[in-house]
Amino acid sequence: MILYIGLLIALIGVATLILKPILNTNTLLNRFSLKRSLQVILAGVVLSILSGAFFYADPGTAYAVQYPWGGQKAVFKQGIHSKMWGRLIPIQFELPIKYVIPNTAGEQGEQSEYANVDDAKYWAFSDAVKARIATSVVISINTDNETQFLSVADRNKTEQNMIRSRIIPNIDQSIKNTCKLMDAQDYISGQASDFDRYFKDQLENGMYVLEEYADNQTREIIGDSSTVRTIVNKDTKHKRFRIQIRNGEPVREKGNSLVAYGLTVIQAVVTEIDWEETFDNRLQLQKEEVAQTQLEKQQAEREFYRAQKEKARGEADKATERARLEKEQIQKTIAAETEAKVAEFNLVKEKKQFEVEKFKALSKKVAADAESYQNAKLVSAGLTPQERAEWDYKTSVGVARELKDLSLPEIFIEGNGGKNSDGNLLQSLIGADLAKKMMESKAQQ
Numbered sequence: 120m121i122l123y124i125g126l127l128i129a130l131i132g133v134a135t136l137i138l139k140p141i142l143n144t145n146t147l148l149n150r151f152s153l154k155r156s157l158q159v160i161l162a163g164v165v166l167s168i169l170s171g172a173f174f175y176a177d178p179g180t181a182y183a184v185q186y187p188w189g190g191q192k193a194v195f196k197q198g199i200h201s202k203m204w205g206r207l208i209p210i211q212f213e214l215p216i217k218y219v220i221p222n223t224a225g226e227q228g229e230q231s232e233y234a235n236v237d238d239a240k241y242w243a244f245s246d247a248v249k250a251r252i253a254t255s256v257v258i259s260i261n262t263d264n265e266t267q268f269l270s271v272a273d274r275n276k277t278e279q280n281m282i283r284s285r286i287i288p289n290i291d292q293s294i295k296n297t298c299k300l301m302d303a304q305d306y307i308s309g310q311a312s313d314f315d316r317y318f319k320d321q322l323e324n325g326m327y328v329l330e331e332y333a334d335n336q337t338r339e340i341i342g343d344s345s346t347v348r349t350i351v352n353k354d355t356k357h358k359r360f361r362i363q364i365r366n367g368e369p370v371r372e373k374g375n376s377l378v379a380y381g382l383t384v385i386q387a388v389v390t391e392i393d394w395e396e397t398f399d400n401r402l403q404l405q406k407e408e409v410a411q412t413q414l415e416k417q418q419a420e421r422e423f424y425r426a427q428k429e430k431a432r433g434e435a436d437k438a439t440e441r442a443r444l445e446k447e448q449i450q451k452t453i454a455a456e457t458e459a460k461v462a463e464f465n466l467v468k469e470k471k472q473f474e475v476e477k478f479k480a481l482s483k484k485v486a487a488d489a490e491s492y493q494n495a496k497l498v499s500a501g502l503t504p505q506e507r508a509e510w511d512y513k514t515s516v517g518v519a520r521e522l523k524d525l526s527l528p529e530i531f532i533e534g535n536g537g538k539n540s541d542g543n544l545l546q547s548l549i550g551a552d553l554a555k556k557m558m559e560s561k562a563q564q
Contacts, residue, residue, distance in 0.1 A: 171204040181262055183208040183272035191273070193265040208272040213385065214258045216286060220251050220393045235282050239393070242294055245359060248303035248398045252294055253391040256322070258286055261381035271380050281380075289377055293321040293387075299329055299360045303398060311389070319387035323378065325371035329360040 175198070176182055182194040186205040194200050215234035239251040261267055275281035297317040301310050321327055363370040377384065394402065 172201060173199055174202045174207060175199055177209070179212050180209050181212060181260060181268060183210070183269050185273070191269055193268050193272075195262050208277060210260055210268075210272060210278045210281070212260060212262060214260070214278070214282060214286065216256045216258065216282060216290065218252065218254045218290075220253045220391055235279075235287075237287075239391075240291070241395075242298045244298045244301065244303040244306065246302040246304065249395045250303065250398070251393040252298075252389055253393075254290065254294065254318075255386060255388055255390050256286075256290055256384070257386040258377065259383045259385050261383070264381060267381040271382075285380060286377065286382070289322055289326075290387075292326050293318050296321060296327050296329060300362070303394065306392075307402070315388050318389065319384055321371075322384045322387050323376075325373075325376035325378075327362045328370040328372060330363050331358055332361050333359075 174182075176194050176196065178197040180197075182200075183191060184194060184200075184202050184205045184207060185191045186203055191205075211233065215231070217234060217236045218239040219236055220239045239253045241249045241251050243249050260271070271281065275285065297314055300317060301314065306314060317327075
């Protein structure tokens with residue numbers, strides 16, 4: 120622009136020199152003297168020279184400067200740089216390339232002077248379903264290798280030519296190959312991420328070499344160096360393709376890669392797909408069918424859980440009744456066992472009481488026998504006159520006391536053939552009664 124302005128100023132100066140002698144009556148031309156006209160011509164030439172010798176590098180843009188004498192250089196930094204009337208080939212560091220689906224009015228929407236925006240094309244999937252695929256791709260140039268950049272700039276001449284002749288054909292081929300690897304039904308059923316991966320992998324490393332295969336063959340698909348995938352196609356009425364594999368790696372077309380041009384794929388994604396109307400109708404029917412199936416499934420599940428609830432309620436009632444009966448049974452069993460144990464305890468108690476009473480009686484009998492035996496021994500052993508007198512005294516006193524309260528039987532039957540005397544009988548009765556009272560007295564003591 121500055122060059123053209125300088126040339127225009129120089130031409131104006133030359134025009135004043137030529138036209139002034141011819142149109143000497145023109146007041147405007149009379150203002151330009153020879154000196155002033157030469158000054159205008161010199162200013163235009165200087166301005167043209169300056170604009171041709173230098174240029175301003177915009178930020179984010181690389182420049183290939185081609186000099187008139189055959190040399191060239193690369194400029195990657197912004198600012199003022201010399202070009203010495205050479206040719207400039209500006210290329211952005213990053214090249215946004217987008218396929219967009221126009222709206223109903225045929226407009227592409229928001230545009231940008233730095234992005235290359237085109238209408239999305241129709242592509243056919245493996246099952247012959249067509250769709251317009253909107254993509255967003257960002258390509259980065261190599262600013263580290265000056266020689267490679269200058270070679271790419273020299274071969275493509277302009278940024279737009281590089282996009283149209285190099286990048287867009289690779290994008291189209293990548294979309295085409297990726298569409299062949301799957302059905303439209305597969306895409307909407309969960310393989311959209313596989314589509315993006317295959318798409319970007321081919322842009323970065325080269326196009327896949329595809330081969331047709333039959334259903335009974337092994338179908339291994341490699342989308343990158345670390346993932347093995349299998350593409351399963353359900354429809355048998357169309358051709359099926361897979362990637363040729365050699366030594367565990369996909370076979371790629373030679374010389375068809377952006378890497379060869381020093382370009383790097385920063386982003387390559389599918390942003391939107393506009394299916395053809397017939398497939399949209401099929402999808403709508405499938406959605407309705409799925410919705411109906413889900414509704415019936417929910418109803419079936421509801422009935423199932425209702426039945427399970429009733430069954431669980433019945434089981435709960437049965438468990439409650441069983442628990443109540445078991446509780447009553449346990450209470451009755453415990454009462455019976457308690458009663459039996461009490462009876463058993465009472466029996467043991469009675470037995471122990473009987474044994475205690477028995478031993479008490481036995482002890483009394485033994486004590487009485489011992490005392491009687493002792494008295495007999497004392498009598499038989501003989502006593503001193505004093506002891507005899509004391510014994511007789513105590514005996515007579517005791518006999519008198521006992522005779523006072525003695526109650527003899529009114530009837531007495533005499534035995535031993537009538538030979539027993541009256542004195543012996545009376546002594547026997549008195550002695551027996553005294554002995555009984557003495558034993559009771561001792562027992563009380």
